[in-house]
Amino acid sequence: MSTVRTTRPAPAEAPPAAERRPRRRQSPRRWLLLAGLAILAVLMVFPLYWMVVSALTPGGQSQSSQFYLWPAEPTLANFSEVFSTQPVWRWIGNSLLISVVTTAISVCVSLGAGYALAKFSFFGKGLLYTAFLVTIMIPIQVTLVPSFLVVARLGLVDSPWAVILPTAFDVVGIFIARQFMLSVPNALVEAARVDGAGEFRAFFQVVLPTCGPLVGVLVILAFMARWNDFLWPMVVLQGNENLTVPVALSTLTNNPAFASPWGAVMAVATVTVLPILVVFLAFQRQFVQGISSTGIK
Numbered sequence: 001m002s003t004v005r006t007t008r009p010a011p012a013e014a015p016p017a018a019e020r021r022p023r024r025r026q027s028p029r030r031w032l033l034l035a036g037l038a039i040l041a042v043l044m045v046f047p048l049y050w051m052v053v054s055a056l057t058p059g060g061q062s063q064s065s066q067f068y069l070w071p072a073e074p075t076l077a078n079f080s081e082v083f084s085t086q087p088v089w090r091w092i093g094n095s096l097l098i099s100v101v102t103t104a105i106s107v108c109v110s111l112g113a114g115y116a117l118a119k120f121s122f123f124g125k126g127l128l129y130t131a132f133l134v135t136i137m138i139p140i141q142v143t144l145v146p147s148f149l150v151v152a153r154l155g156l157v158d159s160p161w162a163v164i165l166p167t168a169f170d171v172v173g174i175f176i177a178r179q180f181m182l183s184v185p186n187a188l189v190e191a192a193r194v195d196g197a198g199e200f201r202a203f204f205q206v207v208l209p210t211c212g213p214l215v216g217v218l219v220i221l222a223f224m225a226r227w228n229d230f231l232w233p234m235v236v237l238q239g240n241e242n243l244t245v246p247v248a249l250s251t252l253t254n255n256p257a258f259a260s261p262w263g264a265v266m267a268v269a270t271v272t273v274l275p276i277l278v279v280f281l282a283f284q285r286q287f288v289q290g291i292s293s294t295g296i297k
């Protein structure tokens with residue numbers, strides 16, 4: 001007796017998950033949000049673009065009465081003129097030295113003070129922390145003369161240390177460090193102490209490895225503050241070769257060597273903005289994580 005075998009048709013292959021899911025339509029609100037963010041990004045980037053265009057324009061934009069987004073004949077004459085007649089590289093070196101040394105000292109002080117205020121209990125801690133916060137509200141003009149007298153007595157006028165030492169103590173950095181240290185579990189520090197670790201070892205081996213975002217925030221804020229500082233370096237730095245970039249740019253506007261100083265100013269500004277961009281791009285991920293974890297909005 002013969003048996004008839006029936007062959008079932010092979011099941012059709014299921015479409016990929018990406019094809020089965022219906023495409024989500026972009027809502028008008030989302031498109032408006034993207035458009036607003038794009039316009040905001042253009043507004044933020046346009047001053048940098050205008051600076052570069054002015055640096056590539058002979059004499060700067062002030063020589064022409066017409067508005068244009070790109071010069072008809074871009075040139076590097078502004079760069080060659082100002083770099084050949086002024087000690088621009090010396091100015092940049094002074095700013096780098098002051099910014100790097102001050103940032104390193106400020107970050108170390110902020111980390112140590114923030115750890116002590118967040119994890120230690122001692123008499124007068126609240127009063128000390130309040131005194132730190134009160135100093136934020138004191139304008140620099142109030143302490144300008146006393147600070148200059150102290151620096152002059154120490155014989156540091158017209159030297160990089162005259163700028164570094166008075167600005168190495170950053171109360172804002174201490175506040176941010178304390179806020180971040182409060183989020184570190186106390187159990188980690190207590191466990192390290194129970195295992196026999198000292199305070200320095202507990203800090204460097206337990207607490208500090210979790211402070212990557214905090215260090216990124218402190219480095220960016222301190223470096224930008226010192227790089228852009230103008231008033232205090234203008235007071236304590238006197239020689240032309242000892243100036244920092246912001247103070248030197250102010251001297252170019254009144255320099256009789258240039259027929260139109262704005263091209264030279266924009267050329268120097270274009271070069272000196274690069275260190276800030278490098279530092280921010282290097283620590284941007286830690287900066288975002290640190291700002292979100294410290295509770296600062």
